[in-house]
Amino acid sequence: MPEPSANEAHQDAGHDARRGHRAHAHAATLKRLEKSSGSLAAQAIARMDETLSWYRAMPPENRSWIGLVAQAGIAAFTEWFRHPDAPQAISTDVFGTAPRELTRAITLRQTVEMVRTTIEVMESAIDEVAAPGDEGVLREALLVYAREIAFATAQVYAQAAEARGAWDARLESLVVNAVLSGEADEGAVSRAAALGWNSPEHVCVVLGTAPDGDSELTVEAIRRAARHAKLQVLTGVLGARLVVIAGGNDNPLAVAKALIGPYAAGPVVAGPIVPDLLAATRSAQAAAAGLKACGAWQDAPRPVLADDLLPERAMAGDPAAREQLVEEIYRPLEEAGSALLETLSVYLEQASSLEGAARMLFVHPNTVRYRLRRVTDVTGWSPSDVRSAFTLRIALILGRLADGDPQS
Template sequence: MPEPTQTPAPDKQRPHPHPETLRRLEQSSGKLAAAALARMGEQLPWYRAMPPENRSWIGLVAQAGIAAFTEWFRHPETPQAISTDVFGTAPRELTRAITLRQTVEMVRTTIEVVESAIDEVAAPGDEGVLREALLVYAREIAFATAQVYAQAAEARGAWDARLESLVVNAVVSGEADEGAVSRAAALGWNSPEHVVVVLGTAPDGDSELTVEAIRRAARHAKLQVLTGVLGSRLVVIAGGSDNPLHVAKALIGPFAPGPVVAGPVVSDLLTATRSARAAAAGLKACAAWPDAPRPVLADDLLPERAMAGDPTARTLLVEEIYRPLQEAGAALLETLSVYLEQASSLEGAARMLFVHPNTVRYRLRRVTDVTGWSPSDVRSAFTLRIALILGRLAEQSGRI
């Protein structure tokens, strides 16, 4: 029976095919790194302007890059983790201090320095081999650079998304404080004078795509936004315009079908909770006004909000409609009440009041001047009627 043949163990210490070139490359690594830094100082103004600490980190990256190339040349058949070897020497904060363009310039400069020294470093006859190895390494280091910055951008994006969600949730829940303002500032919010909150239903699908669509619409409308999807709601805090309806129309595209409500304009992020509460109450009450426009202002839904139990809406109707009419004189309240009871008939109201129809017409114009709501408009008449009811109830209970 023949004896089994034994496979010889692989030679783990195989000699390098170009030992002299490898030796020269190892001896020249420090010199090449110094030459690369010197050329950066000559050719890259941003490098000269950097603080010494950052320049020292760049120096370490350049040295690590040349050392990694040496290892690459030593073991060309073994995959190398270049991004770890090269960029792992620098702190994570360096990707914030140095842009991707600057990093590309730094890598290009280092590669050019090594390439210019090939004739000196390579052993006779190995110039082509070393140049080809450098070409492959340059490709790999380019991919590694892109990966490092992509990972940094992804990490920043995920962190920013969480930070933005915290700010939006704080505003909607009524917990906005100076901490929320500080977090918003970190996201680029520069405290615009006019802020409005817009609420609606979030579309199905990836919420990140919805948020990005809101941002694109905001850039087009020259608005600042903080936005997020909270449950089924899409929340947008917009700054830069004192016209809430204009803001809502500019941003309405990414919202799902259904009502979209814009809260009142407020002065800053700290008071945006008031706008958010009004918008949320309006969104809840929209079912009572099927023909409401889209988008609609929360203040246009005051009667529905009041009947749905919103105390703010009730207070506004009493304070902004009933009380001014009461202070303007009993005649206005009486005329408005009779006019509304008489199905908005000037003649019928005049007969009930024993006055000329022109007197009724004049008093109704005064009602419009005092309250901003016109009794001759069907929607405004409904709002005025609810305000009268709430005002009488408040008066009876002694709150007025």
Template sequence: MPEPSNEPPQPPAPPVHPHPATLRRLERSSGRLAADAIARMDATLPWYRAMPPENRSWIGLVAQAGIAAFTEWFRHPETPQAISTDVFGTAPRELTRAITLRQTVEMVRTSIEVMEAAVHEIAAPGDESVLREALLVYAREIAFATAQVYAQAAEARGAWDARLESLVVNAVLSGEADEGTISRAAALGWNSPDHVCVVLGTAPDGDSELTVEAIRRASRHAKVQVLTGVLGNRLVVIAGGSDNPLQVAKALIGPYAAGAVVAGPVVPDLLAATKSAQAAAAGLKACFAWQDAPRPVLADDLLPERAIASDPAAREQLVEEIYRPLEEAGSALLETLSVYLEQASSLEGAARMLFVHPNTVRYRLRRVTDVTGWSPSDVRSAFTLRIALILGRLADGDPRS
């Protein structure tokens, strides 16, 4: 019997390429093909000529890597190749921002055209159709790889922008907005409009990204800038470029879920938007107390409900914007308004209590409207005026005030 051999088993011989002559020609021609592709790009693509030398050098490396990847593809047609890594991995990630997808497609098309034009020169006799077919398959794969690279870059950019926008919106709502917030907003395209307001409401169920995109479409139609996000169950929109918050809220109301939508007052800039956000949040909390509230509704129209719900800003606003101006206008206005409200909004009843003519009461009530902007003859305005009078008296009667 033969003695067993102690020699290690030899690895199997590599498979013989079915088209060795064409492969050798392709390997020898790779450098020339890359140079021809770069020369054609320089001759036919104006954007390539206008680029700085550093970016042109990176594009040249991508073209060389693409042709080298095709050579490897042709050498091992049975093995799937990671084209996106082989070709685009030679360039920095910033290159996807330096050149657009359209420009990348033009670059790839130019390189493929140069390779296709050289098929008859490179292929061994009888291998022309084989090489051309391999080039067509490779062109399809490189097109998919190009789309994948830009899709990944867009997704990464979109995810980063979403996180950045969420930071800005949260800073405004929490009262922590600072110069860093303005810088982050500027990176998102916010160009510091003169008029800013915050609109709050309930976010709909489902994908929050779809809701945010719906807000963006509505804002483009309304010609306002927005920073938006879904925080918990609330849909927050910071809108800039309009001095009419109610009009802005009506234009953006579509994506909100059923329920109250409250627009805060207009403020001059993003740093002051916290005031608008806090007013809108307080209004959203107290809105259910006004069952007939319109949708959307201004936070300032909810001042009495907000004041009753212990919103200090609403209480101060009612005192400073209604009670104090009436107090400064003279005791007659305060007394007439108080009596008129106590007499169930009756001109004759108030006149009898004040021992004046009804026309005098009517004149003084018009003066109340001029001073405060609220009409005592309107039921809703009368309610607001009554709350303001109560708060003003409490402030005057408090020794600490």
């Protein structure tokens, strides 16, 4: 191997000398940084206690963790100044000393104030810490480090937010699925409370088809609509269905209209109002049965109430709808007297003709008219309306079947 020439050897010696001079200068500054790191951390903590009211109000445990973060930040700067070109995980070096719960104890704004205070203390001590002639180098290094620590702070809080968001989404999906499957219990109520559900008095479930695309965007659209309508919601996309448990309004149709925007084309069904989350299963089952039977009513409005689909649900085999029709229509008419049941039956059989019903009953048409008004008062359904007449007819059929079945 050829030996270097005299000129090359002289150049190498010059490079080594310059490298040695720079290393010696930085070594002095590094030595001073290492010696003063403890006092700088103490000054930063004292400055925080003096200027940051939220820091003074924190419990001792959290303040001690913040002190450790400040010390780790100064130590990480010393190491970074020692090897500025070496790849380093500043977020791990600085924030790795504190527990994950600290990101919940202090906000991002408070963390920025903490970092700013620490950097200001270090900047004010540059003239004392830096070796003669190294003040500019140390100040420039501190500026670059401040930028890096700012990015690291944002990264820590972004990762914490993503983790919380993913966990909250899974938790919310569990609650929604429990309500829809009829398995809601006190555990589901506790999980909902952890998500911010404040147990509103009026709760209903709205079901429809979920749109194609990112389900997270759909959920966020539901949340925006809920905030605008001043509703509390728990929502999720389960298979092809978009499920919303809404609270804070005693009008289910108004709730469905306020939230209908993110749903895909097709029927949207609102279940009845129930008192709380535990009872929301009843609303969810009614909405699911209504969504299944909605195709039988071609002119159904959008959105539609599950109770407006009672006849279709009953014909589709929904036992709750059958029971509701019997208990809310047939039984009250039966208790009001046989005249109302007989008049309603004859009126419907006579194609809703007052005169025809009067002839069959041997009464005046005004008597039929009066009895039909009584039917409306008792049931809430008007025999003169085509849709209501259909519901009343199904209720009469189911009531007669129930009376004729000894097991009913």
